[in-house]
Amino acid sequence: MRRMWTPDTGRTSTSQDNAVHVVAVSNSGIDMDWHSVAALDDFFVNEHYRQVDAMDAILELYGSQTGNCTRSAIALEEAGLPYTVRLVDLPGGEHRRAGHLALNPAGKVPVLVEHRPGKPDFVLTQSNAIMLFAAERVPGRLLPHTERARATAYERFFFFLTDVIGPAHASFFLQNQGIADGAARLIERMITTLETADLYVETDEYMAGDAFSIADIAAFTIAASVETQVAWARLPNLRRWYEMVGSRPSVVRGQRAFDLS
Incomplete structure (x- = not known):
């Protein structure tokens, strides 16, 4: 039995044939030889067992x-x-x-x-x-499927980690060491860098395109930590994005996860 993939629907089906030689997809104009089908067959079988295994976790x-x-x-x-x-x-x-x-x-x-x-x-x-x-x-939920879109999500994700969250952590350390001036300078730099992300959401709904991703989680949590210090009035795109992400039910639940009072 083989598992068949239908690219125009994203669904799989099964066939009793011992071999599948050609799959023609009229909607997309793609012809796939049996090597491609075999690779897809292996992918979906492995993905199926991976997901079943994960359900027990x-x-x-x-x-x-x-x-x-x-x-x-x-x-x-x-x-x-x-x-x-x-x-x-x-x-x-x-x-x-x-x-x-x-x-x-x-x-x-x-x-x-x-x-x-x-x-x-x-x-x-x-x-x-x-x-x-x-x-x-859960593929496709927090990272795009396509190579370039996924690369952009990684780019924005690491931007927030290294250029925004990193300085914030360093500031926290300096504050605990009694170096208040250095801590304040880092926070000022961090907020300035965060505000440049207004350009990311000028034409896109989310930080890395038209879909929510790990980049939005990194950006939102650090923005929430300095919410009162961000100049939202002159950052309409960032403010729109921040309010939209903050209203997502999963984000709200995540923010309250450790609030067990």
């Missing part, structure tokens, strides 16, 4: 009310992946205790743990890795 997200944890929660929400929140008491030092250090020796949050029957637990300890995990678990 139980996800636990350890964290607290921080930007990194919120990004992870929003990604899981947007991907439609069920998970259980495990609140880590940071003020109480729970992240420095043996139980949490067994998951992440660095004593940081978030931590994602995936449990599957008969398999060792899988642990991820970086928020950006968790976001990419969610994006790849």
Whole structure:
């Protein structure tokens, strides 16, 4: 039995034929030889078993009310992946205790743990890795399918990570070290860089095009942390995008994931 792919519908069907030689797609004008069909056949079979295997997974997200944890929660929400929140008491030092250090020796949050029957637990300890995990678990939901669109999503995603979120984390460190002036300068630079993203959404609905992606999650969570400091009045495109993303049900749920009061 073979699995047949219909490009104009995106659906698969099955055939009892031992071999499939040619698939002609009249709507798109594409002729696919049997080598292409065999490759697609293998793809869909592997994808089917990957998704079935993933359905047995139980996800636990350890964290607290921080930007990194919120990004992870929003990604899981947007991907439609069920998970259980495990609140880590940071003020109480729970992240420095043996139980949490067994998951992440660095004593940081978030931590994602995936449990599957008969398999060792899988642990991820970086928020950006968790976001990419969610994006790849449900293809097309948080990253575009096409190569160029996906490349743009990565470009914008890393822009916010390195040029906006990175300086914000450095500012937090300097503030804790008593270097208030240096911290303030970094925040000022971070906000200035964030505001340049107004150009990204001048003609596109989202940060990386016409579809929501991991770039929007990274951008929204850092923008929310400095919401009162952004000059929204002179950034109509960014303000429109910010309000739209902030109203998404999955984003709202992700923001509240660690608010267990």
